[in-house]
Amino acid sequence: MDTSPIATPSLESAVIISPNVPLVSIAPLRLGVLASGNGSNLEAIAQSILHHQLPAQIQVLVYNNPNAFAAARADRLSIPKVLLNHRDFATREALDTAIVATLHQHQVEWVIMAGWMRIVTPVLINAFPNQILNIHPSLLPSFPGIRAVEQALAAGVKIAGCTVHRVITAVDSGSIIIQAAVPVLPNDVPETLSQRIQVQEHIIFPRAIALVAAEATKHSPSSQAHC
Numbered sequence: 001m002d003t004s005p006i007a008t009p010s011l012e013s014a015v016i017i018s019p020n021v022p023l024v025s026i027a028p029l030r031l032g033v034l035a036s037g038n039g040s041n042l043e044a045i046a047q048s049i050l051h052h053q054l055p056a057q058i059q060v061l062v063y064n065n066p067n068a069f070a071a072a073r074a075d076r077l078s079i080p081k082v083l084l085n086h087r088d089f090a091t092r093e094a095l096d097t098a099i100v101a102t103l104h105q106h107q108v109e110w111v112i113m114a115g116w117m118r119i120v121t122p123v124l125i126n127a128f129p130n131q132i133l134n135i136h137p138s139l140l141p142s143f144p145g146i147r148a149v150e151q152a153l154a155a156g157v158k159i160a161g162c163t164v165h166r167v168i169t170a171v172d173s174g175s176i177i178i179q180a181a182v183p184v185l186p187n188d189v190p191e192t193l194s195q196r197i198q199v200q201e202h203i204i205f206p207r208a209i210a211l212v213a214a215e216a217t218k219h220s221p222s223s224q225a226h227c
């Protein structure tokens, strides 16, 4: 009788729930990234591009917080950046109008919300219909809104994770593109769980961008003309 121990998956391992990214050749995507803080997702997307894993170009970083470290990353990565400080605008709509103008000036086609800590309005959403993606640190539809990791720990869930989804007017509610599940460990605190979730964010966000762009190309009239 075989008495060797049964192999069990490591508790540290994560599971990514994603359709395969089709291997089609597409023109480089023109991305505009919105970020408010550290910018590690901006960095992950830029590194995917540099390593030829994502056929894209970041046309511009828009940031709203003058102290956002994302701005320093943009300088290092030679990405043009524009500060639009929300405090300089009377309404959310006025800020979004300026964002749309900046994105159009830089010929952006896909808007990537990578830690954008502002609620967006129909002004932005209608300017880029179906072409805005967000990353959220929970397995949506669980724990939308702020402090998602804290919410997950308080609820006592055993599996947390992150979600890339399309942006619609309702916060954290658009259709889900990719999720990654991360086990919650017995001694987790928000910082430790957030760190492990972010490792997965950096994997799934570039993948999700490639996936939606490949799907959009597949359904575009010009690609159908070649079938």
Ligand code: GRF
Pocket (backbone or CB within 6 Å): 035, 036, 037, 038, 039, 040, 041, 042, 114, 115, 116, 135, 136, 137, 162, 198, 201
């Ligand atoms: C990420 O955890 C993301 O899920 C949330 O904001 C955080 C941004 O992190 N929306 P970073 O600025 O990309 O490091």
